[in-house]
Amino acid sequence: MRTDLTDKPDNCMVEVAMEILGGRWKLAIVYKLLQGTHRFGELRREMHGITPRMLTRQLRELEEDAIVERMVYREVPPRVEYSLTETGKSLEEIVYLLDVWGRRYLDRATNPRKE
Amino acid sequence: MRTDLTDKPDNCMVEVAMEILGGRWKLAIVYKLLQGTHRFGELRREMHGITPRMLTRQLRELEEDAIVERMVYREVPPRVEYSLTETGKSLEEIVYLLDVWGRRYLDRATNPRKE
């Protein structure tokens, strides 16, 4: 499944980070959770197009990697809240910079200009 | 293949960025090129485990997305050099932070400690 993270020969930890954070949804979920705790259904609505199955899988993987915390309230109807761990919150600057970079990239791609 | 980047409904540009930079090798290649221009063979040797086919594909995609520049020298034997564009260089801080994050993450995973 995942290559052994401790078996990275040289000093490029970018590969380690991308192995945990890669994929289509992970960092977008972190982006949402940086704005505060969310319930399953809230995330589902805000993530335009994700299926419940996918959302569950991504959240479980993030939980295993200690990025996300899952809090279950045994009520009727059931309530489950997701939030970031400290490790998850430590991604704030990276996610922010990626957001900025993506916005600028899109601007350039949309109205290209000469150098 | 790729979803239309201009068709992202809300303000989460993280998805845009990950669509361009996601995958196993892209940011690791950027990491190497931040240290200077590289030839194909140099990258191949430094990227432990990448096949020439994969390296070619990743470099071509990065070239299409204007992250990487390809310079062909018509010599014998042939020489091709890869370097970052300005857009590529603008990833420096992100790549640096990902490297740091990955290193710290690995430390925590290797010698876990209680809070």
Next chain:
DNA sequence: CCGTATCCTCCTTGATACTG
């Protein structure tokens, strides 16, 4: 409301051999 169960497609990645 918060998920699971099933079934499915196709992209990503890889191994190996070969070429200008």
Next chain:
DNA sequence: CAGTATCAAGGAGGATACGG
């Protein structure tokens, strides 16, 4: 040296229906 060609496997991601 710098790639292509070919073949193959596996997993990421998706559609739909159902369960506690």
